[in-house]
Amino acid sequence: MVSDMAPDKDRMAAQLFLQALFPLLKVVLEDNRNIRKKFEGVNAKIQFVARDDREGDLGACLSFDNGTLEVVQGICPDPAIAFKFSSVKRMAAMLAGKPALVRIGGFYRIGLIFKLLSLLMSLTLLMPTAKPKDPAKKRLKVKLSIYMMAASLSRYNKLGDPEINKWTGKQPERVYQFSVTGENDIAAYLRVKAGNTQAGPGRYTKRKPFVHMQFRGIDEAIPVMLNEINMVEAVDKGYLSLEGSPEYARDLGNFLMRIQTLVMG
Amino acid sequence: MAEGLTWNVYDANTMTQADIYGDVLCLLGEKYDRIVGLSADLAKSTKIGKFAEKYPHRFFNAGVAEQNMFGMAAGLALSGLIPVVSTMAVFTTMRAAEQVRTDICYQNLNVKIIATHGGISFGQAGTTHQCTEDIAIMRSMANMTVVVPADGIECGNAVIACIEHPGPVYIRIGRGFDPTCYADDKYGFEIGKSVEIVPGSDITLICCGITVLQAREAARILKESNGLSVRVINMHTIKPLDTEAVRKAIAETRRIITFEDHNIYGGLGSAVAEVIAESGRACAFTRVGIPDCYSLVGYPEDLYHHYKLDADGIVEKVREVMGKDFEEEENWEDGF
Numbered sequence: 001m002v003s004d005m006a007p008d009k010d011r012m013a014a015q016l017f018l019q020a021l022f023p024l025l026k027v028v029l030e031d032n033r034n035i036r037k038k039f040e041g042v043n044a045k046i047q048f049v050a051r052d053d054r055e056g057d058l059g060a061c062l063s064f065d066n067g068t069l070e071v072v073q074g075i076c077p078d079p080a081i082a083f084k085f086s087s088v089k090r091m092a093a094m095l096a097g098k099p100a101l102v103r104i105g106g107f108y109r110i111g112l113i114f115k116l117l118s119l120l121m122s123l124t125l126l127m128p129t130a131k132p133k134d135p136a137k138k139r140l141k142v143k144l145s146i147y148m149m150a151a152s153l154s155r156y157n158k159l160g161d162p163e164i165n166k167w168t169g170k171q172p173e174r175v176y177q178f179s180v181t182g183e184n185d186i187a188a189y190l191r192v193k194a195g196n197t198q199a200g201p202g203r204y205t206k207r208k209p210f211v212h213m214q215f216r217g218i219d220e221a222i223p224v225m226l227n228e229i230n231m232v233e234a235v236d237k238g239y240l241s242l243e244g245s246p247e248y249a250r251d252l253g254n255f256l257m258r259i260q261t262l263v264m265g
Numbered sequence: 266m267a268e269g270l271t272w273n274v275y276d277a278n279t280m281t282q283a284d285i286y287g288d289v290l291c292l293l294g295e296k297y298d299r300i301v302g303l304s305a306d307l308a309k310s311t312k313i314g315k316f317a318e319k320y321p322h323r324f325f326n327a328g329v330a331e332q333n334m335f336g337m338a339a340g341l342a343l344s345g346l347i348p349v350v351s352t353m354a355v356f357t358t359m360r361a362a363e364q365v366r367t368d369i370c371y372q373n374l375n376v377k378i379i380a381t382h383g384g385i386s387f388g389q390a391g392t393t394h395q396c397t398e399d400i401a402i403m404r405s406m407a408n409m410t411v412v413v414p415a416d417g418i419e420c421g422n423a424v425i426a427c428i429e430h431p432g433p434v435y436i437r438i439g440r441g442f443d444p445t446c447y448a449d450d451k452y453g454f455e456i457g458k459s460v461e462i463v464p465g466s467d468i469t470l471i472c473c474g475i476t477v478l479q480a481r482e483a484a485r486i487l488k489e490s491n492g493l494s495v496r497v498i499n500m501h502t503i504k505p506l507d508t509e510a511v512r513k514a515i516a517e518t519r520r521i522i523t524f525e526d527h528n529i530y531g532g533l534g535s536a537v538a539e540v541i542a543e544s545g546r547a548c549a550f551t552r553v554g555i556p557d558c559y560s561l562v563g564y565p566e567d568l569y570h571h572y573k574l575d576a577d578g579i580v581e582k583v584r585e586v587m588g589k590d591f592e593e594e595e596n597w598e599d600g601f
Contacts, residue, residue: 020601023599155599209466210466210494
């Protein structure tokens with residue numbers, strides 16, 4: 001008999017989606033005028049929740065206030081629509097783009113559901129299989145990917161993965177910067193200090209990055225995001241410059257691979 | 266190095282800074298006939314004797330009369346010559362302080378002072394011959410340029426540069442057979458411009474003199490043992506200080522330690538502290554040197570170890586500072 005109890009890795013994968021990925025929906029709304037237009041004037045809460053008898057139900061709520069999105073972790077009262085999963089594993093599977101059974105409360109608000117699906121579908125740009133041709137979509141893919149790198153690493157640490165906890169625990173205050181040359185808004189950083197982490201958009205200006213991974217441009221970043229070439233090849237081809245400690249840059253790459261394996265199953 | 270120089274980097278391992286400056290000065294004597302040498306019965310010890318042997322008609326031994334010697338140098342400079350004066354740091358900066366200040370600096374005269382036996386490099390000679398106050402004294406004299414070379418090679422560069430540099434210059438060197446820091450002289454020495462000899466982002470060590478090489482070794486140890494990225498700056502010119510390099514270190518590493526063979530008051534550490542205070546930015550900061558006392562008497566290597574100016578001491582200090590919190594920035598919420 002297959003247990004429906006949530007193994008830690010399933011809960012962690014679901015938490016990574018809710019806590020690192022969902023906040024990036026705000027970036028999509030800011031950058032994609034068509035999707036933003038769809039949500040103009042929308043006032044509604046959309047709940048995602050998965051049952052977890054062992055550690056407590058897991059959820060996050062997309063709260064729209066006149067089209068402006070706020071991601072609230074936890075369970076919100078009176079959502080207009082609720083996506084309810086019988087396990088965190090099923091929620092993680094669905095958010096990873098795999099088929100999964102879901103019960104939808106508020107199904108009658110079909111218009112809002114379609115809007116929401118268009119928003120969620122935009123996140124498929126992050127998938128290694130998504131190869132956008134449109135320059136705006138390519139740009140958004142790179143931006144989301146760079147944001148996701150920093151956000152997922154920080155969240156992975158906060159969620160208690162022992163390996164990354166050990167790695168961050170030994171470090172003095174350091175900044176790991178990700179950026180694209182010539183694209184000021186496509187940058188994100190991970191700040192680390194004695195086990196704590198903080199991810200944020202933009203360039204950290206209060207200290208020099210300990211490691212700075214800088215892509216030469218959007219077109220040079222895309223092959224790496226698509227896993228067409230690895231980081232070593234990217235550096236060799238001049239697509240990516242690595243300034244700072246190569247050992248720690250390698251560690252970052254390894255943790256990102258672990259996260260990808262965890263969330264994609 | 267100057268054309269025709271007869272020693273190379275291998276020889277430098279067996280030569281003191283003073284030996285090298287003596288040789289360089291001899292070569293410069295060929296190029297600049299306005300260079301004259303002066304000493305106060307210490308020509309042999311300070312190695313300006315090499316210049317005296319080669320150009321006896323351009324060298325003056327003032328006897329044990331340092332005040333007179335600096336007065337003579339001022340007069341020679343006023344007549345259009347370039348006097349290079351060499352004696353021990355302790356006699357230059359204290360016994361003849363008034364003459365250096367009023368006769369030379371006040372008139373902004375083109376006198377080059379090469380002071381040997383600086384700091385505790387002559388530790389075994391005792392307090393009378395140690396000199397851990399000279400940088401502070403010279404730094405406070407208007408018009409004076411203060412240079413503290415890291416090794417013999419840099420000393421050669423400094424001597425060459427000071428001849429072309431207008432106004433009074435104080436070059437402070439040691440006595441001992443210090444190991445060389447630089448493989449050659451082609452690293453872009455420029456008065457007033459520091460040299461980043463090791464890049465790093467966790468902490469910056471700003472050093473001068475013998476501590477530069479020790480800090481470089483400490484940075485290697487800290488990288489291997491603690492994974493720390495330690496920046497090492499050779500701040501060979503204490504005045505004018507390369508404030509841009511200090512500000513960059515504040516902004517980029519937020520932690521600075523200075524290391525110098527000098528009292529912690531008034532020297533390199535104080536000069537860097539002034540820049541940090543005026544920057545208005547938070548920065549963990551520590552000065553390491555002789556902790557406001559008269560040094561113990563002993564061999565330099567033992568004293569450097571005692572005062573944490575050798576590689577082991579520097580490693581210890583860095584680990585200590587890395588453990589300090591210097592700023593309340595404890596918001597760890599992600600910003601997405």
